[in-house]
Amino acid sequence: MIELADNPIVAEAAASLAQALAHPVRLQILELLRDEGAYVMHMTTTLGRPKANVSQHLAILRAAGLVVDEREGMTVIYRVRDPHIFDLVDCLKAVAAPPAEPGQSHCRGARRQARRAGPQRNCRCPRCRCGG
Numbered sequence: 001m002i003e004l005a006d007n008p009i010v011a012e013a014a015a016s017l018a019q020a021l022a023h024p025v026r027l028q029i030l031e032l033l034r035d036e037g038a039y040v041m042h043m044t045t046t047l048g049r050p051k052a053n054v055s056q057h058l059a060i061l062r063a064a065g066l067v068v069d070e071r072e073g074m075t076v077i078y079r080v081r082d083p084h085i086f087d088l089v090d091c092l093k094a095v096a097a098p099p100a101e102p103g104q105s106h107c108r109g110a111r112r113q114a115r116r117a118g119p120q121r122n123c124r125c126p127r128c129r130c131g132g
């Protein structure tokens with residue numbers, strides 16, 4: 001394991017990633033990308049935010065190298081570049097809202113609870129329209 005004290009460049013890169021994560025909407029977006037990624041339309045519907053706002057946050061996540069976008073016909077799907085980021089998101093969640101059982105590992109508890117949200121009833125993205 002790399003020691004950050006000996007690797008200022010790695011420490012800098014890690015801090016940049018943390019900075020890109022440091023917004024509630026960006027954490028919510030990342031969680032929506034778990035497993036198969038998500039369409040922009042799905043994110044705007046699920047989060048109840050305007051497309052311009054979601055796109056702005058996606059641009060920050062993309063610039064940080066956390067997500068990639070792929071054109072799929074008329075629409076764009078976003079995916080995480082490295083699923084390791086979900087370990088971090090799950091740990092942040094668990095520390096922010098610790099599990100009830102004492103002595104349980106924060107991160108392991110969060111990972112067990114983590115599951116992909118099903119199709120949104122009011123979403124018209126290709127995946128929800130076809131029943132997920």
Ligand SMILES: [Zn+2]
Binds near residue numbers: 119
């Ligand atoms: Zn959808």
